[in-house]
Amino acid sequence: MTTPDTQRPRPEAPAEVPRGGVGILRTALRRNVGAMAWGTVLMGLYQAGETAFPIALGLIVEHALQDRSSGALALSVAALAVIITTVSLSWRFGMRILQKANTTEAHRWRVRVADCGLQPVARDVDLKSGEVLTIATEDADQTADIIEVVPLLISSLVAVLVAAVALGLADVRLGALVIVGTVAILSVLSVMSRRIGSSTREQQARVARAGAKVADLITGLRPLHGFGGNHSAFGSYRKVSTQAKHQAITVAVANGAYAGIALALNAVLAAAVTLTAGWLAFDGRITIGELVMAVGLAQFIMEPLKLFSDMPKYVMMARASAERMALVLVAPPVTTPGPQRPAAGGDLEVDCVRYGALSALKFQVPAGEFVAIAVYQPRAAADLASILALNVPPDAYEGVVRVSGEELAGLSIEAVREHMLVNPYDGEIFAGTLRTNIDPSGTSRTVPEAVEASMLTDVVALHREGLDHGVRDRGANLSGGQRQRLSLARALAADSDILVLHDPTTAVDAVTEQLIARNLAELRRGRTTVVITSSPALLDAADRVLVLDEGVITAEDTHRNLLATDEDYCLAVAR
CATH class of the missing domain: 1.20.1560.10 (ABC transporter type 1, transmembrane domain)
Structure with missing residues (x-):
């Protein structure tokens, strides 16, 4: 990657x-x-x-x-x-x-x-x-x-x-x-x-x-x-x-x-x-x-x-x-991918998108910014993640999504995948080893950094084989938190220009979540990162927080400013 x-x-x-x-x-x-x-x-x-x-x-x-x-x-x-x-x-x-x-x-x-x-x-x-x-x-x-x-x-x-x-x-x-x-x-x-x-x-x-x-x-x-x-x-x-x-x-x-x-x-x-x-x-x-x-x-x-x-x-x-x-x-694809490739850079723009629970959703993330999106309705979070992950074809929703200034409809699927990675909250774990789950292609140069940032170091240290410790099908020999951190490590090791994470720490304890949020912000510094989450730790680590309610962006500020000025936000994210 x-x-x-x-x-x-x-x-x-x-x-x-x-x-x-x-x-x-x-x-x-x-x-x-x-x-x-x-x-x-x-x-x-x-x-x-x-x-x-x-x-x-x-x-x-x-x-x-x-x-x-x-x-x-x-x-x-x-x-x-x-x-x-x-x-x-x-x-x-x-x-x-x-x-x-x-x-x-x-x-x-x-x-x-x-x-x-x-x-x-x-x-x-x-x-x-x-x-x-x-x-x-x-x-x-x-x-x-x-x-x-x-x-x-x-x-x-x-x-x-x-x-x-x-x-x-x-x-x-x-x-x-x-x-x-x-x-x-x-x-x-x-x-x-x-x-x-x-x-x-x-x-x-x-x-x-x-x-x-x-x-x-x-x-x-x-x-x-x-x-x-x-x-x-x-x-x-x-x-x-x-x-x-x-x-x-x-x-x-x-x-x-x-x-x-x-x-x-x-x-x-x-x-x-x-x-x-x-x-x-x-x-x-x-x-x-x-x-x-x-x-x-x-x-x-x-x-x-x-x-x-x-x-x-x-x-x-x-x-x-x-x-x-x-x-x-012989089944025809729902949409025909375009021939273009995203230009250098990492900005992401969602322009008046209407789909499912999203109503004229509009926001922009400049290249290099770490943005968190606090979504009040889980359905809206899932719909947004599906669109960005290309699970929904561009002609199935209204509006436009642009990656580095280019519309998704005109881009090659493979090129978008190389440029932007969307990691789902239920990322699959495969039979193999910790290493092959983190770096399936064997080409990543940031595996140690990804392991440390995702706080997977304790899992690696528990086993004599380290990263070569065996993982059963669907991560059956790992806990829910360990599987989620392993999925996060894989996303970070890809080192993509744009990284979108959907609820990456829901199964992680509060202390570990704080450390992951800090590590994530440090590792992705200068790279475009979008986190769809309600985690206070991740919201606080972000440069900017967008509040998504009823399908539209209703507020935008830092996490601490929103806590001080927005009562609904405080009730939604405070734990």
Whole structure:
């Protein structure tokens, strides 16, 4: 955050967003054409080798054993060894290529979905964070499965065609039976796969909603325990989870029926080929060697047929997952960020802003000033913080917000984030260490100063690891005050030109709050700082206090002058 703007790497141009689930699948296939081509060739060799094995056995019976020659037998064994080696190596390297491509593609989509979920501009998508998490993991993985599905589908088709040709050379009726039987099996299973696809989409949606409910409950776990609402919340989650369970059972039943019918149809086809070949051999129309080949192919063909018949189901599942990803990826942003960057300096101006509890709010903070805003209505404080944090697009409110003289609507989101940091009162704490929470990018040069200013030094001193002390998810092993000071340290370590803090010390004791206020004023001297607070210590440390009441600025002076002259202010902030 301290790197000069001229040294910052420019963000890459955003990748083209595919339209819909089909577009996502096409993008995945197009990006992996090379890997899929090699995988198809190798898996085709594998399936051809598998199919060639019973053909070779039939030829051995037909020729080598009739001649009863040791040389012919040795040659036959060598041919079988070549086939087995081909099968083994082609499977090994073919699956290695396909699984590497699959894993890489899943990673790309996970990053893409996560990037959309972390965009500072809100997106018009009715999905909670828990649902986005499910989409970024399970759905991304299932979408990438299409990379393996297509080559396996083609290689299975190769095996079926090789078997049909080989049987057709023995007797055309055997080849025709395989072709007709395969078409019939796929026709039946394609109808079932559509039902599985729709059921899977509903299951994924319900599982995602259950995940979102868990995320919400974990976020509000402490308040729920505080007023005894944990049992009611658990009942709410249990209801959502039960719905997901019932839908999962429905999908499992459909998958079981699909697998059972596919296996039964494949077995019927194999039995039909075997019985037909036996009848033809008994009638003298095919030789014993061709009978052995037909019986062997009838057994071996069940594997590619099973794989071939499973493909429609996997395609439908991949498409269902891709369509859920499209909900996040193709949703248009609520606002289009501008191309400009803030000029050097750090002044902040709010000009006649109307939004929520704000009514024609107007104030200006010159560069380098430390201003505190005493807000009498909490809703107004939240609305102001949301606007400055870019959680509300400029076209959603009246009036203008200017940063260094430039309107927010014309500025790049990334540039505003680099120039102005708004730290919320409920700043998230992440699993990791104290250091990684304070300086996530590892580039800050002011970590020691930030730790000292936020009075986090006692937490660091408590542990032998110091700043490398482990922090659990959401700061579960820290107290409320420690989490708040850790969040404040992170904001200070960013060392941004403009820093906006929203109630940074509500969970801190009065003595520590006094020290933080003094340290904050000292550390941010000469840098623009705005604190939205009712803390007397922070109000007293500020150069100027603005009183925000009923959505407008009603008074402006130092904290001590306001205490002496404004009775309402005295009642609102005195503790």
